Amino acid sequence: MKNAHQLKGGDLFAFTVFLAIATRRSFRGAATELDITPSAVSHSVKALEQRLGIRLFNRTTRSVSLTEAGERLAAKLRPAVSAIEEAMREVDDLRQVPSGTVRINASEGAIRMILRPILARFLRTYPQIHLEIVSDGRLSNIVAEGFDAGIRLAEAVPQDMVAVPLIDSVRFAAVASPAYLAARGRPASPQDLHSHDCIRFRFESGAIYNWEFERHGSVEKINVAGPLTLTDQPLMVDAAIDGIGIAFVPDHLVTDALRDGRLERVLEDWCPPFPGLCLYYPGHRHVSVGLRALIAMIKAGRSSSRPIP
Structure with missing residues (x-):
């Protein structure tokens, strides 16, 4: 008698689709990742659920989550599918031309x-x-x-x-426009930033970056304030050039602006490489x-x- 759960053609594709949804918690996101249509994703999951006789996902118009059965299946499948992909990569490496x-x-x-x-x-x-x-x-x-x-x-x-x-190392730079510094003065220490307009950076996680300074073994982390918060560092540079406030960014982003005088460094001795x-x-x-x-x-x-x- 055949095993009811014997692998069949197309199972690897169904498992790949299932794991993509489980990781992204989105049918549409899985379709985008796998470069297939959303209807193909839905059809694959429906067929897999019918074959197993159990629901794998809880679906609403706003969210997708794994059922208990789905959680168990995902935990078992991830290392197995990863091993298959690894084997395929090793075989692929036998080609003379990288692909x-x-x-x-x-x-x-x-x-x-x-x-x-x-x-x-x-x-x-x-x-x-x-x-x-x-x-x-x-x-x-x-x-x-x-x-x-x-x-x-x-x-x-x-x-x-x-x-x-x-x-080997990178360095951050605290920078502002000559016009801003002429109007507001230059901070002499990181604590002086509390009385300045600073251009803040927000991570994709939602957290605000606290500016980190160090000198002679003394570390200062400053939760700066200011009129503008951005998630794009090149835009922070542009905002500093426009005189909105002080920005704290990787120094390779401000090389040209420092060279031509659109920006000036502040707190330079507090910005060591790391x-x-x-x-x-x-x-x-x-x-x-x-x-x-x-x-x-x-x-x-x-x-x-x-x-x-």
């Missing part, structure tokens, strides 16, 4: 600094690779969300990841030939362009 999709999760600043300078050359060199880059300020779990690697500040890389240093950017990936996962090629080109580009700060 397939490489998914990278990174902050906007990391994308601009690390990936943008090499994108065109990488895609010309490896035309069979599809590179998917997601700008994300939430410090996402790259394993749970299906990314091959992430790029973050070294201090934000989870301890169970393999980290590849890309930039550990820089790393590309990181799970240590237990096979590193695809496509990801290895990307890492090699990034490192070659960094070493040939300018000295690492």
Whole structure:
């Protein structure tokens, strides 16, 4: 007698769809991730539920959540599907020409600094690779969300990841326009920022960034206030140039504005360098030939362009 739960053709697709919905808590989000139609997602889930004889999702017009059965199935399927994908990647690496999709999760600043300078050359060199880059300020779990690697500040890389240093150190700069400083004066210490208009940064998580300063071993974290809060650092630079207030941003974003005098540094001796950017990936996962090629080109580009700060 045949096993009622013997795998059939199309099961891997159904499990992949199921896990995409379970991760994103969205049928439409899963359809976008898998590049299929929402109706195909719904049909796949309906067929899987009918076959198993149990509901896997609680669905309303506003939310999607897993049932207890769905939670149990997802917990069992994730490592199994991950192992299958890993096996496929290893076989794919036997090709002479790198191919397939490489998914990278990174902050906007990391994308601009690390990936943008090499994108065109990488895609010309490896035309069979599809590179998917997601700008994300939430410090996402790259394993749970299906990314091959992430790029973050070294201090934000989870301890169970393999980290590849890309930039030894980075530095933040507190900057303001000459007109603002002429009208409001220059802060002499981080505490003076409480009497200034500051341009605040909000993470995608909703948290407001507290500005961090250090000098001679003394650390100051300031919850600044001001008339403007943004989620985009280049817009913070523009706002500072327009005289709205003081911005605190990675210094590579203000190089040109400092050079031509549109901005000036303040509290410079309170802004030391700190550990820089790393590309990181799970240590237990096979590193695809496509990801290895990307890492090699990034490192070659960094070493040939300018000295690492």
